[in-house]
Amino acid sequence: MQELSVRHSNGSYSILVGEGLRFKLHKFLSKSYSKILIITDETIENLYLDDVKKGLSAYDFSQLIIPAGEKSKHIDVYYDAQTKAIETGLDRNSLIIALGGGVVGDLAGFVAATFMRGIDYIQVPTTILAHDSSVGGKVAINHPLGKNLIGAFYPPVGVYYDTETLTSLSERETRSGYAELIKEALISSEDLLEEMLSASLASLDQERLQTHLMAGIKVKQGIVEADEREHGIRSHLNLGHTLAHALEAELGYGNITHGEAVAIGLLFAIHVSEREYNCKLPFDKLKNWLVDNNYPLTGFTVKAEKIINHMKADKKATKQRIKMVLLERPGKLKTEELSDEAIQVHLETFRERLV
Amino acid sequence: MQELSVRHSNGSYSILVGEGLRFKLHKFLSKSYSKILIITDETIENLYLDDVKKGLSAYDFSQLIIPAGEKSKHIDVYYDAQTKAIETGLDRNSLIIALGGGVVGDLAGFVAATFMRGIDYIQVPTTILAHDSSVGGKVAINHPLGKNLIGAFYPPVGVYYDTETLTSLSERETRSGYAELIKEALISSEDLLEEMLSASLASLDQERLQTHLMAGIKVKQGIVEADEREHGIRSHLNLGHTLAHALEAELGYGNITHGEAVAIGLLFAIHVSEREYNCKLPFDKLKNWLVDNNYPLTGFTVKAEKIINHMKADKKATKQRIKMVLLERPGKLKTEELSDEAIQVHLETFRERLV
Numbered sequence: 249m250q251e252l253s254v255r256h257s258n259g260s261y262s263i264l265v266g267e268g269l270r271f272k273l274h275k276f277l278s279k280s281y282s283k284i285l286i287i288t289d290e291t292i293e294n295l296y297l298d299d300v301k302k303g304l305s306a307y308d309f310s311q312l313i314i315p316a317g318e319k320s321k322h323i324d325v326y327y328d329a330q331t332k333a334i335e336t337g338l339d340r341n342s343l344i345i346a347l348g349g350g351v352v353g354d355l356a357g358f359v360a361a362t363f364m365r366g367i368d369y370i371q372v373p374t375t376i377l378a379h380d381s382s383v384g385g386k387v388a389i390n391h392p393l394g395k396n397l398i399g400a401f402y403p404p405v406g407v408y409y410d411t412e413t414l415t416s417l418s419e420r421e422t423r424s425g426y427a428e429l430i431k432e433a434l435i436s437s438e439d440l441l442e443e444m445l446s447a448s449l450a451s452l453d454q455e456r457l458q459t460h461l462m463a464g465i466k467v468k469q470g471i472v473e474a475d476e477r478e479h480g481i482r483s484h485l486n487l488g489h490t491l492a493h494a495l496e497a498e499l500g501y502g503n504i505t506h507g508e509a510v511a512i513g514l515l516f517a518i519h520v521s522e523r524e525y526n527c528k529l530p531f532d533k534l535k536n537w538l539v540d541n542n543y544p545l546t547g548f549t550v551k552a553e554k555i556i557n558h559m560k561a562d563k564k565a566t567k568q569r570i571k572m573v574l575l576e577r578p579g580k581l582k583t584e585e586l587s588d589e590a591i592q593v594h595l596e597t598f599r600e601r602l603v
Numbered sequence: 604m605q606e607l608s609v610r611h612s613n614g615s616y617s618i619l620v621g622e623g624l625r626f627k628l629h630k631f632l633s634k635s636y637s638k639i640l641i642i643t644d645e646t647i648e649n650l651y652l653d654d655v656k657k658g659l660s661a662y663d664f665s666q667l668i669i670p671a672g673e674k675s676k677h678i679d680v681y682y683d684a685q686t687k688a689i690e691t692g693l694d695r696n697s698l699i700i701a702l703g704g705g706v707v708g709d710l711a712g713f714v715a716a717t718f719m720r721g722i723d724y725i726q727v728p729t730t731i732l733a734h735d736s737s738v739g740g741k742v743a744i745n746h747p748l749g750k751n752l753i754g755a756f757y758p759p760v761g762v763y764y765d766t767e768t769l770t771s772l773s774e775r776e777t778r779s780g781y782a783e784l785i786k787e788a789l790i791s792s793e794d795l796l797e798e799m800l801s802a803s804l805a806s807l808d809q810e811r812l813q814t815h816l817m818a819g820i821k822v823k824q825g826i827v828e829a830d831e832r833e834h835g836i837r838s839h840l841n842l843g844h845t846l847a848h849a850l851e852a853e854l855g856y857g858n859i860t861h862g863e864a865v866a867i868g869l870l871f872a873i874h875v876s877e878r879e880y881n882c883k884l885p886f887d888k889l890k891n892w893l894v895d896n897n898y899p900l901t902g903f904t905v906k907a908e909k910i911i912n913h914m915k916a917d918k919k920a921t922k923q924r925i926k927m928v929l930l931e932r933p934g935k936l937k938t939e940e941l942s943d944e945a946i947q948v949h950l951e952t953f954r955e956r957l958v
Contacts, residue, residue: 257612282922327678334748339921362717364918365743365754366832388720393689399720400755477721563719566694567637 250462254469256385256403256476263383263469265462269410270296270372273303273345276406281343281368284309285333287356288347289316292374295416300347300372310336314355318496318506321355321389323398329359344369346404349421350381350506354396357387361402370406374413376425377507379461380432382407384472384485394561395493401477411458422449423543424507429460430534431487431514432467437579440467441530445537484581486564487573488513494558498550511543519598521574524584529575531601545602552595556588605817609824611740611758611831618738618824620817624765625651625727628658628700631761636698636723639664640688642711643702644671647729650771655702655727665691669710673851673861676710676744678753684714699724701759704776705736705861709751712742716757725761729768731780732862734816735787737762739827739840749916750848756832766813777804778898779862784815785889786842786869787822792934795822796885800892839936841919842928843868849913853905866898874953876929879939884930886956900957907950911943 249266264276284307288297293313301309312332314320333344346356346369353371360369371382388399417425426449433440440463447456468485475482492513495504515538518529538545556570564571569585576582586594604621619631639662643652648668656664667687669675688699701711701724708726715724726737743754772780781804788795795818802811823840830837847868850859870893873886893900911925919926924940931937941949 323678323682330746330753331748334746334752334916337923339923340918341921362753362755364752365741365756386720391685391689393686397689397719398685398717400717401720561689563695566696568692568694 255473261406263407265409267412269408270299271303283338283342286311286345289314289352291316292348320351326389333363340364347372349375350378353382354387358399361387361400368405371404372408380428383468424505427507427510429464432464434578436467441578449541483583484573488517490559490572491516494555497558498554511538516598520594552592610828616761618762620764622767624763625654626658638693638697641666641700644669644707646671647703675706681744688718695719702727704730704733708737709742713754716742716755723760726759727763735783738823779860782862782865784819787819789933791822796933804896838938839928843872845914845927846871849910852913853909866893871953875949907947
């Protein structure tokens with residue numbers, strides 16, 4: 249088992265990564281909670297909910313099962329969860345457990361952030377992708393007009409990552425999760441990028457996966473500690489996400505996975521960086537790795553105009569001017585404001601490079 | 604103009620109290636905001652919205668008018684406000700102005716707390732009651748099962764209290780607001796209580812009102828600085844509110860004003876304190892003042908069982924045990940856990956004393 253600690257403005261929390269943690273959550277709880285509400289989705293319910301319950305038999309707990317998928321980051325599901333929390337008798341000394349991927353974590357975290365003005369919650373991530381969303385305290389739901397537009401900065405009291413749960417992931421989910429790991433490698437260094445791009449997702453062993461996860465989490469931890477509320481450097485974590493969020497919004501949340509969208513977004517960020525800074529970056533290396541690992545790059549047919557409109561509604565945009573995180577090189581990032589026209593040209597030339 | 608500063612975990616903000624502040628809000632804004640969204644209700648729109656706009660002509664602003672009254676602290680109004688904020692193009696560098704009483708402040712503050720994970724907002728209170736809700740960063744909406752159950756701790760970046768706006772208050776609103784001032788006096792000292800109870804609301808002059816307001820705000824400021832997130836002493840501000848929230852929930856928000864409910868709640872807290880601590884407190888003095896000033900005490904006919912059920916759903920309750928803030932004497936408060944049976948008896952004896 250490996251451990252990391254994340255400091256934030258009101259304290260700190262531990263991230264534990266290891267095998268079989270889901271059976272022994274009670275060992276990590278720091279308080280005797282009056283009640284526990286486990287929020288999970290239909291998929292994870294069948295796989296791991298019973299395991300988690302075994303470790304909580306000493307507690308008074310209830311459960312809320314939400315539909316699997318991004319559509320659950322919706323105001324109605326959020327409100328139903330609040331109702332459930334009230335009806336079950338949760339109080340300020342209660343705990344919410346987010347058992348699942350990023351959707352469950354974001355939703356359950358936002359419920360915890362706003363139930364009775366904020367109660368404790370822990371993250372029990374069950375996907376690779378959730379290594380990113382479960383750390384750093386960003387919680388949110390979507391609005392039809394944009395992703396994560398309603399939310400809060402609200403850190404968990406602990407993150408308990410059971411790597412055994414990652415063995416049940418589909419190929420597509422593994423791909424989706426690795427996109428964020430690649431992002432963190434790009435933020436960190438050429439070396440980490442090399443290491444990750446030398447892995448083949450089809451034949452990945454558990455040890456290597458765990459190494460990559462810890463490396464990714466460390467990158468994230470360093471950044472969120474330095475800039476909890478995204479006044480500066482934390483925005484670097486949005487590398488690849490300006491286009492990714494636009495694609496998700498346009499194609500409909502759920503029709504493209506977040507990681508697939510991020511993969512395309514990362515490639516686009518490298519493309520724009522090369523053009524804007526007139527430099528050579530590992531565009532082809534990343535593209536080849538994405539192709540080798542079956543990321544869907546060819547389906548990128550959305551109209552530039554629509555993409556640009558979504559980009560302007562993005563949280564990073566100021567006065568409707570598009571902002572993108574760019575790379576001078578792996579490990580050196582900058583946020584730039586770009587005109588609609590520049591984005592349009594970059595999207596066209598990017599499309600040509602994708603074929 | 605008088606000024607106070609309130610410290611909190613992420614900084615501090617000013618409270619300005621004086622005449623005509625609504626015309627010159629631009630003078631107090633510390634940043635050049637990309638956009639401003641003014642949230643107000645139908646009543647205040649007619650009275651003061653144009654005045655506020657005059658002082659903001661240099662800004663790009665829009666407005667959202669919500670129905671007047673507690674029913675606007677509803678998930679639907681909250682969501683509509685989020686939609687409005689997105690459609691108007693608010694971004695992370697934008698500002699929300701809460702122009703109105705406690706309902707507007709609580710709703711607009713919660714919108715600001717959760718729009719793009721939190722943007723700046725200022726409080727421009729237009730009622731006496733809002734001297735309480737506008738200070739301290741508690742923002743929330745109601746749930747049919749309880750008041751303020753969904754919300755956050757999210758301080759404003761400033762509170763600008765224009766006392767001229769208080770001249771348009773109805774008798775009922777003045778009464779409602781004074782209940783919270785009386786509460787703060789009870790929390791503070793015998794002397795402040797004496798001073799406030801010597802005032803007659805029907806013939807109140809502006810100077811005295813301003814003195815009482817500042818005194819009340821100072822009590823609140825001291826407490827929220829000492830305990831921002833209500834882990835301890837801040838719960839004293841709930842004096843009178845356990846019963847008040849139950850009455851509001853049972854009678855329907857809007858059918859009894861918050862302050863009217865608090866007035867009854869304060870009297871009940873004194874009654875229970877006398878019984879539990881076997882001491883003599885200014886029950887009669889407060890009761891007489893409430894009667895003299897036309898507070899509706901006789902309408903207190905709700906069944907004990909219903910009141911108790913609401914009390915158990917209160918945010919202060921732990922494991923469904925009712926907690927009440929009691930007084931050993933004005934200035935010395937304690938939170939006590941009480942059995943359902945004890946509450947039942949206290950409610951019955953209280954009813955007898957009210958006639």
